[in-house]
Amino acid sequence: MSSLYRQLSDELRTGIADGTYPPGSRLPSESELAERYGASRGTVRQAFTVLAADGLISSRKGTRRLVLQPTLVQSFSQLHSFSQWAASIGETPGGRMVALVRREPTELEAGKLELDPGERVYHLTRLRLLSGRPVMVERTAYVERIGALIGGIVIDGDDESITIRLEELGVVFAHAEHTVSAIPAEADDAHLLGVRPRTPLLRELRRTTDPANRPLEWSDDRYLGDAVAFTVHNSVQANTLVRSSATVTKETPA
Amino acid sequence: MSSLYRQLSDELRTGIADGTYPPGSRLPSESELAERYGASRGTVRQAFTVLAADGLISSRKGTRRLVLQPTLVQSFSQLHSFSQWAASIGETPGGRMVALVRREPTELEAGKLELDPGERVYHLTRLRLLSGRPVMVERTAYVERIGALIGGIVIDGDDESITIRLEELGVVFAHAEHTVSAIPAEADDAHLLGVRPRTPLLRELRRTTDPANRPLEWSDDRYLGDAVAFTVHNSVQANTLVRSSATVTKETPA
DNA sequence: TCTTCTAACTTGTCGGTACATGTCCTCCCT
DNA sequence: AGGGAGGACATGTACCGACAAGTTAGAAGA
Incomplete structure (x- = not known):
């Protein structure tokens, strides 16, 4: 009760x-x-x-x-999973795996994923499509425990939605921190997305953790600038007791 | 007290x-x-x-x-005010007023501000500086009631923080909706910011309302892509973050 | 008719009490 | 030495009363 x-x-x-x-x-x-x-x-x-x-x-x-007027609301999974998001807006999600490697983490990855010395990561690069059109390059580092599962999923063939398959395997994504900025497309990005270098991209750096706050993945997603937008609602009531649960910040990138 | x-x-x-x-x-x-x-x-x-x-x-x-460990989390008032944000990261905020006009609203402005036919808006264009360096072009449309106050503030001379002055005058900002995307710099933007056209910019469209949900301002802020980033936390329990495709957001065209 | 003012209503703030429930340390028993 | 029970302490929930302050509609007055 x-x-x-x-x-x-x-x-x-x-x-x-x-x-x-x-x-x-x-x-x-x-x-x-x-x-x-x-x-x-x-x-x-x-x-x-x-x-x-x-x-x-x-x-x-x-x-x-x-x-208040109802505002658009997306569930955590819709926000987290490209496939579920695409489906929720009536588009057909697609993907093409570019690379999956098990390797030593970069310093940034080790920090963001709170890795112990010697631990490795699974690094996945994918091109994501919206109704056939390339819109995003996804570069994700998974902790060893999750990455091992990824191997099985990707080898199975259909890489439609890794997030959904992971959830079926009992992985629970609970919290996420997103950092959004604008960057010019690098050579790799431009080639994969089919645009010219220096085209404006929206970059989402994402760190996802489980209910116990243990890091699961660290991702660098780069969207075509005109393909996606992020919207945040927040509130401050007169008495200052009530604030939106999502805390929004602006920061200067490192 | x-x-x-x-x-x-x-x-x-x-x-x-x-x-x-x-x-x-x-x-x-x-x-x-x-x-x-x-x-x-x-x-x-x-x-x-x-x-x-x-x-x-x-x-x-x-x-x-x-x-908790300090995580650069900032309250809504800091998010809303460029000046307070700048101060909180140890930079000196600055500004240069480019234009302030009272004029008929565009169709978009009339819609976002829920204006009655015939009502006018105050439109303010400012270049914002971080420690002397131009980082953002701010184009804000205020409803008549607020705009009238702005006139007095700006004429007074120091345009350090309009938001703070408005709050001192009893204006309460209660709710805000922010939409973030990446766009190439237009000619105006490029000139003001001192960069080349088509440089990636981070655009924040913001609609702010008071406790009675009456619109106060509608703003189009364009940051240098390498100057700022937005950070958002969300979790399965609470979610106020939304990802949308550009085709969806174009229902309310820019 | 128009304006002003009062009275009722509503939320905000502050005080208090009581009990439920989770955490953690200590002590005692095995 | 190890394990378990108990108790002190902390926050969470729920209740009540009182007054302050903002809003609004209707009565009263010009």
Whole structure:
């Protein structure tokens, strides 16, 4: 049995989703919900806090809470897996394996993957297609434990979605850190993507970890600049208690 | 006078910054801080919530709160303000106003700002500098209500941080949607930034709204590709990050 | 009719209490 | 020496009461 405020926030979330509380409308007041559910006002406020952190509602002193317009939402797997993402937007994903090697890690890889001295990585290079058109070059370093599984998958032939196969094998991707910047296409990128060198690319550096925060992969994905965009929502409420759970940062690259 | 929990969170934040509570150490317990500051436990918890939302600390039932390693995580206000971001990474922010005009909105601006027919926008173009070096061209359309305030600020002379000045004037930025992509520099961009046309730029399209979800500004910021990067954390529990194809985003054309 | 002001309502802040539950150290027993 | 029970302590959840401050609609007045 989960906590009361979480049940309440789930109920409210459902109500927002099914149109009981449509976008632009105002939610019932704290006191009314407290009475209706036999909870205290504090508990109702906790439930509201959950929804505000997810960017579903907005609150302002003096008025009842506002239901915000729904924004596009992608699940963690849709964001993590190129194939699942492609499918979710109605495109046909494709891929061509360029290289898979087991080798010693670079210093950067060793650091990002928190490798012990002597440990090796599996490094996979793939060209990803969206409905037949090359849109991304993926260069991923997997920790030994995961890489060993990759070997079996790729040899099996169909490299449609490594992420899905890994999940079927019990690998759980739980957290990810993405760093996005713009870079000119290098010779390799340009050749694989079929564009001229120095064409603007969107680079996503990604570090993915399991539920225990152990690194699983470190990837350098380079998208055609006009093929993809990343969108981030965030919120700060008046009381500053509520902020979006995704923390967004700008930083100067090393 | 700001609220008690906010003063408390500021004090704790300072303590973390100045080494009183170094990364990896544990913070005092709720009860101890409550007694020390003459506050209730609930108020101390509110203060902790603010720091947790900023990613500075983590908590786990049964143990005192842990001070996390600083990971360049910045709060929304820093993300929103170029000046604050620059200061936080030890650079000196600068700016040069290129143009400020009151004019009829483009169709895109009218849509993003939800303008009524006939309403006008204030459009501000600025070149932003990091320690003297041009790194970003900012083109922002403000709704009439905000734009009128901007006029006073800019005429006052020091255009260090418009965001901070607006907040001092009582404008509350509550929600933001950022869309990041890579584009080649256009002639204007190239000239202002001092680079060649077609140089890769990182474009951030930003729409900011107040707690009532009324649009405040719509901005097109273009960074030198090698000057900045965006970092986002997400996890299976919470996700506010979205990847979209350019064809999808073109539903709201640039 | 138009304006002003009050009163009701709503969220924000702060105080308190109680109990549940997870963590971790210590002590005692085997 | 090793293992387990217990207890001290920490955070999480839930309750209550009170007042502050912003919003809004309607009553009262000009």
